[in-house]
Amino acid sequence: MIGDIFRTILTYPILNLMVVLYHILFSNLGLAIIAITIISRLALIPLTKTQTEMTRKMAQLKPELDKLQEKYKNNPEKLSKEQMKLYKKVGYNPLGCLGTFIPQIIILSVLIGVVRAITNNNTEGIYEFVLNWVSNGTGNFTINPNFLGLDLTQTYTTLSGEFGRFAPQAVPYLVLALVVGVIQFITTKLTTALQNPEFVKSNKKKSKKDSSEPNMEDMQESMQKSMMFMFPLMTIFISISAPAALGVYWITQSIMLIVQYFILDFDRSKKGIQNLFTQIKSKYGKK
DSSP states (O other), X not given: OHHHHHIIIIIHHHHHHHHHHHHHTTTOHHHHXXXXXXXXXXXXXXXXXXXXXXXXXXXXXXXXXXXXXXXXXXXXXXXXXXXXXXXXXXXXXXXXXXXXXXXXXXXXHHHHHHHHHHHTTOOTTOOHHHHHHHTTTSOOOOOOOEETTEETTOOHHHHHXXXXXXXXXXXXXXXXXXXXHHHHHHHHHHHHHHHOHHHHHHTXXXXXXXXXXXXXXXXXXXXXXXXXXXXXXXXXXXXXXSOHHHHHHHHHHHHHHHHHHHHHOHHHHHHHHHHHHHHHHHHHSOO
């Protein structure tokens, strides 16, 4: 029952959109995936905007949070309560990021299923008028899964026989997975700068006193740094065992995320990038 509803309202519409885009974009599955990724990211702009605004509100609360940490540094329970009051004041929701994360995961899982279905010549779910249009009335419709020399339905693990085993024909798929991880790392770094330019700028140095007294802000920063490396590694691992179509999707959506921030607030995004490069230059530019 639930599966039928899910397919009707999400899987089948995306399936038909994919077929239409494939037909329009020169029968190129890679271009169709890129196009559908761009469309999905544009559709998520309202959610991204809400999340970005909340991040900025939290950045503005930093002075007040610092005061609370100093005032209640010996009373963690009271500190936690006062922080929650402050968060409630601006309407902060710790799970707010899921508003953009969950839709992306759903779209990704549906997209993989759609790619597998249409490349296996499975026409179930394709609307009759769409099938007639793309097949010129014959009802016969096939998909070419190749894009830039890759079969988008293949995985590194499938071609290599088992995970970790070297196989020359699987090397391009391993390279794709590594590219996905690198781009994910760059995107995570840039996203932090775009969301909160002031944080990047003020994070250049801390006093010895602050560094010797771990607080919630320090823990959040430490967690953020850990995720900056862990998430790209996770995407590499997933991309190795998933169809190459996932890699194309992931690269496109990462690039589109950066573009999205510039669309929402060009001046602030530009400032964030400038502060980030200034920080990198000051850190690595010294001999």
